[in-house]
Amino acid sequence: MARKDLQLVLLLLLGIYDASANREAECIEVGYARSAGSILHQGFDATKEELLQKWAHEDAEGVPTFSGLTQVLKNVTRTGELLESTSKTILGMIRKTRVGKRCPEDWLLKGLEKHVIPLMNIDKTLSEDLGLVMSFRCMVGSPYPNVDGTCVNQESPDLGAIGSKFLRLQPAAAGKDGFSLRESVSGEKTLPSARAVANLLRKHLKRPPVTGIFGEWGHFIQRDSFSIPESPWVEGTDCCATPDVEDCAPIYLAEDDPDHSTIQCLSFKRSAKAQAILGHRETLSLVSTYLDATPVYGPTNEVAFSRKTGYFGYLKAPEKEEEATDGDKKCAAPENLEGCFQLAEGDDWLESLRLLFVLEHNRIVDALAEINPHFDDSLLYNEARRITIAEYNHITFNEYLPVLMGEELVKKHSLNPGAEGPAAGYIKEVNPGILSSFSVASYRNPSMHTEWRAKWGPTEILESSHYNAVREDPYQDLLAMDIQRGRDQGLVGYLTWRRFCDNTHSYNTWEDLEKNLSGDLVKDLKELYQNEIDDLDPLVALLEKPDEEDGGIVGKTFTCLMADQFARLKTGNRLFWEHDSSMLTVEQRDFIKTSTLAKLLCRNTLVHAVPANSFLPPSDTNPLVTCAEIPEDDISAWKDTSLIEKMKEVKAAKEGEEKAKEEDKEKTSKKEEL
Known part of the structure; x- marks a missing residue:
């Protein structure tokens, strides 16, 4: 094509884009203007009574059971249902007008959303009846975090707590009706199956030079910081058998799929509704967002109490068999934790990070009891939990993140221990919530499991609620589920995130993508997505080339999103161990600084030697260290004579x-x- 012809085509495309953008802006204004006043209340009144009757019937029949949801969270999901139904009714009324019928529902919905109208502003009495106006009783100045995440931020006690909504860095990109799964930007095409995308990504995925426990640590952080509930209205439903049921979005396997002979469909259920205002669908988390070792201590008080022995501050742990001698077992750490614990025959505990931290908690309890014989069960438990969480955070920020993101980038964002400046301290205005872009995309790294088969044995990586629908299946495609969950939550496509995180280059053509993706991958993506570059799912970023200057094992898009997320988890946490507000003494913080994964493994497993940084394989710069070389702990900073x-x-x-x-x-x- 001649240069002038190419310029003409580009100008024509830009003109079409500008016209489309102008039309979208006009439709958003139509949605904003038309949804004000009486039409808002008409839409709400037309929806409210019908749903109240439906809820009364559900309560009488006990179906759905709202399993896994507290009464408050049950009402939050019902509020989401009410606000979504009201939004649909209002959009239907606007679409009947002369100007409204010229606009897609999604654009009109963006206009309605601009009003930022919570249920409280429409019906205060109903909002109060549903218990949406909550009060918190916080113990002012307590150094111990509540297991449900409440009261960590004492000015806004619900920040980071169970039930927190996911945060967005980009507006939702739902289907044309504003509520369905993300669709192709071309009205004539459909997005490829999430399973087909997952298979393509796996084809090009290469394991980075890290130990196996590095990937397990990533899974642990995921289970610790978010768990997405599936819609209660498809509870017990086989979405593969009933694909047209609302909130079902099954993932089909093509006939040429290598697993098609044994499984033809993955039963995917949409996330529970939890929007707080009229507008797009949002969801919530069933665990606190803080890095507070939820897989160890539990997400609620009830679970936390069930995991305690009730005496001497201990967590329930497996009974140890007779002292193992050399040769009895061979501990595979840090590649994995197989053979690393003294488990009695028939014990059903999994050799996992959860067990590792349970044993660390109990080890600390013993050390505290020795220097503080006057400590009771509660004080021993809370102090040991506080120390264990601090160790876990220090290892995450000091050893895990530099390998994941690159040491220089960690320092740039003040995520490294010892960082100075305002970004390194506690800021009460920072929301420690989980980003949607993190929960269904950037939390992943190339070393993590993308699938699981029952024949591989039991695992804890499927414990989060958003894998409930496939947990009992003989095969689980975690990557496909994450891709579909991103579409479910209206996460914008890959190019939007790439442009958001890198403004040094233009990303408009397939050739542009070869700046950070391999040529073979770009070719395969172009074919799979039928040449629609804006349709690419955000998890494509998993295969970006790591930045040579920054280091790390993931590319610029994911490091950008993770930097934002981990900054929130540090700066927005009053009790993060480095902050003055944690109320740890200088001597106690010095003790936490000695925490390493190597020490954690040596103190609690049967391993004899580990790499100095156990997230990386041994090398000339990362030598093997025998456990005998690691200094003994000095926990005297916790000696408390105040009670005596x-x-x-x-x-x-x-x-x-x-x-x-x-x-x-x-x-x-x-x-x-x-």
């Missing part, structure tokens, strides 16, 4: 009172004698 001194004061005061009474008696006796 108080008891001495009380005893002295009591003895003083008794002595005074004796003296008074003597004086009285002498007077009587006189």
Whole structure:
């Protein structure tokens, strides 16, 4: 094609794009203007009574059971259902107008969303009846985080707590009706199956030079920071058998798929509704967003209490068999934790990071009890939990993130221990919530499992609620589920994120993608997505080439999104161990700084030697270190004599009172004698 012809085509395309953008802006304004006033209340009133009757029937029948949801979260999902149904009704009314019928529902919905209308502003009484106006009783100044995440931020106690909504860095990109799964930008095409995309990504995925425990750590962080509930209205539903049921979005396997002979469909269920305002669908998390070791301690008080022994501060742990001798077992750490624990025959504990941290908690309990014999069960448990969480965070930010993102980038964003400046401290205005872009895309790294087969044995990586529908299946495609979950939550496509994270280059053509993706991958993507470059799913970023300057094992898009997420988890956490607000002493923080994965493995497993940085294989720059070389812990910074001194004061005061009474008696006796 001649240069002038190419320029003409580009100008024509730009003109079409500008016209489309202008039309979208006009439709958003139509949605905003038409949804104000009486039409808003008409739409709400037309929806409310019907749903109230439906809810009463559900409660009477006990179906759905809203399994896994507290009463408050059950009402949050019902509020989401009410706001979504109201939004649909309002859009239907607008579409009947002369100007409204010229606009797609999604554009009109963006206009409605601009009003930012919560249920409280429409029906205060119903909002209060549903318990949406919550109050919190926080113990001011407590150094111990609540297991459900409440009260960590004492000015806004619900930030980061169970039920927190996912945050967005980009507007939702739903289907044309504003509520269905993301669709192709071309009205004439469809997005490729999430399974086909997952297979293509796996084809090009290469394992980075890290140990196996590095991938497990990523899965642990995922289970710790978010768990997405599936819609309760498809509870017990086989979405493969009933694909047209609302909130079902099954993933089909093509006939040429290598697993088609054994499984033809993955039962995918949409996320529970939890939007707080009229507008697009949003969802919530069933665990606190903080890095507080939820897989170890549990997400709620009930679960936390069930995991305690109830005495001496211990967590329930497997009974140890007789002391193992050399040769009894061969611990595979840090490649995996197989053979690393002294488990009795028939014990159903999995050799996993959860067990590793349970044993670390109990080890710390023993050390605390030795120097603080006056500590009771509650104090031992809470102090050991506090220390274990601090160790886990230090290892994550000091060892895990530099390998994942690159050491220089970690320092650039003040994520490294010892960082200085305002971004390194606690900022109460920072929302520690989980980004949608993190929860269904950038939390992944190339070392993590993308699938699981039952024949491989039991695993903890499927514990999160968003894998419930396939947990009992003989095969689970985690990558396909994540891709479909991204579409479910209206996550914008890959190019939007690439442009968001890198403004040094233009990304408009397939050739542009070869700046950060391999040529063979780009060719395969172009064929799979039928030449629609804007249709690419965000998880394509998993295969970006790592930046040579930054280092790390993932590319610029994911490092950009993770930097934002981990900054929130550090800066927005009042009790993060480095902050003054954590109330740890200087000596206690110095102890936490000695925490390493190598030490964690040596103290709690049967391993004899590990790489200095156990997230990386041994090398000249990362030598093997024997466990005997690792210094013994000095936990004396936690020696607490305050209670003993108080008891001495009380005893002295009591003895003083008794002595005074004796003296008074003597004086009285002498007077009587006189």
